[in-house]
Amino acid sequence: MTAVPVVSRRTLNRTLLSRQFLAGRTTRSALEVVRHLVALQGQEPNWPYVGLWTRMDPFTHGDLESLLHERAVVRSAGLRRTQHLVAADDFRWLRPLIQPFVERAARGPYYAPSVAGLDTAELVETGRELLGDRVVPRRRLAGLLAERYPGRDGMMLTRNLELRVPLVTSPRAGAWGGWGTRPSIEVALAEAWIGEPVETAPSVEAMVLRYLAAFGPAGVMDAQAWSGITRLREVVDRLRPELRVLRDEQGRELFDLPGAPLAADDAPAPVRFLPAYDNVLLGHADRTRIISDEDRARVMPGRALVLPAFLVDGFVRGIWELRGTTLVVSPFRPLTADETESVAGEAERLHAFVVPGAPAPDVAFA
Structure with a gap:
């Protein structure tokens, strides 16, 4: 039996820095970097700009703003149910994969009481009807839903809708701006904004491979922590024949793309x-x-x-x-x-x- 190679913590560190463009800034385009990283955390408007600046040379604020206005990158609920920036063509397969995890929150104690006794399928259809192919301020959408469902909190209905239907925010929500301030949010149906529907049968295996390209070598629990999706063990086991198998210094099994290089543990690491x-x-x-x-x-x-x-x-x-x-x-x-x-x-x-x-x-x- 062939021994499984063991990788040190410093090798994992240097490899992660290299794959994240933190060992040396990349000259790739902003769209290529967003695609490589799969999703860029975007809870607050300014942070994705800093995340790209620290990885790219050159990079300007306008590089990302133009991608948002061109609809090449969209902002929506993504990994771990938090706001992320994702390339539009990646959003079409990523959001359906994480949709069960996103929607699970709607059944929790914060959201569920606001739709108690309501046909949520009807709520979804009503929301789709009200949005159509338009971009609508979230507060306006909340008002329209409150009119349709008297006696209910319109904003909570809107939040429930956002968990059940892939919506994206307008470029204004992702624009570079003041620190600690959030612009008014406008939302649109993702399929209307992008111009194509989300995929009906996306590949979870493809997602795992994309994750490993940017974050590997990594274990099953790592991929689950990143994505918010559980039960990935069987997915990785199906991929196992295509993957390189390693172990860390604690003996935990790690997986990687077979052709992906591992960085030397003494590779330089600049301040970032x-x-x-x-x-x-x-x-x-x-x-x-x-x-x-x-x-x-x-x-x-x-x-x-x-x-x-x-x-x-x-x-x-x-x-x-x-x-x-x-x-x-x-x-x-x-x-x-x-x-x-x-x-x-x-x-x-x-x-x-x-x-x-x-x-x-x-x-x-x-």
């Missing part, structure tokens, strides 16, 4: 600043390949928060935030003189991106 909620920190069940358990508690302090962080030597070493126009860097432990210089230099470059037109870099260490 990550946006809040970046999937590189959320794409595995075991996240120690990029963040220690101790630091994970600081970056993910509860209430579903994932703070913006920065990497030194490939691993999370602190967090950052924008206070007014000052970019504040907060290391979790002392940095060496060389590390401080590298972090400061990258922070100044980031400041120029997140505060366009600033006369000079404004960076402070907390």
Whole structure:
């Protein structure tokens, strides 16, 4: 029997950085990068821009905004039931795969009471009728639903509809803008916005292969943590003959694409600043390949928060935030003189991106 190769944590780290374009910025187009990453976390409008900036050279705010206006990239409920940016052609297969997980929330204690006694299939048809091929402000849609169903909370009906029907938000919801502010949301039926229906029989195997290309080597639990989809063991077992099988230092089974290279564990890893909620920190069940358990508690302090962080030597070493126009860097432990210089230099470059037109870099260490 052939021995299964064991990969070290540093090899997993360097390989992840390479596949995420964090070991070296890529010259690929913004659309190609979004496709490679499968989905880009987009809870807040500005964060996807930072996520692409840290991975691409060159990248401008307009590169992503134009993709949203051209409808090449859409924003909708995606992985783990959170807002993501996805290439439109990928959304057509990804959303149907995760739809059962998205819709499961509608049966939970927060959403279910608002539709108690209501024929939800009728609600879906009513919502489709009201939207048609139009882009409608969410508050307007809530008002229209409240008129159709007197005595019910129109906004809760809208939220139920969004869980049951693939909707996308207009480009305004994904535009670069003020920090900590959310624009008014407009929604449209995904099939009307994209111009094509979602797929009726998407391949979950294809999703797993796409995941491994950007996040592998990885285990079954990792793929489930990233996607929100459960019971992927049988899917991976079907793919097993096509995959490379590895183990980590704890003996856990990992899978990878057969031709995908593994990075050397001594490969250089430049300082990188990550946006809040970046999937590189959320794409595995075991996240120690990029963040220690101790630091994970600081970056993910509860209430579903994932703070913006920065990497030194490939691993999370602190967090950052924008206070007014000052970019504040907060290391979790002392940095060496060389590390401080590298972090400061990258922070100044980031400041120029997140505060366009600033006369000079404004960076402070907390």
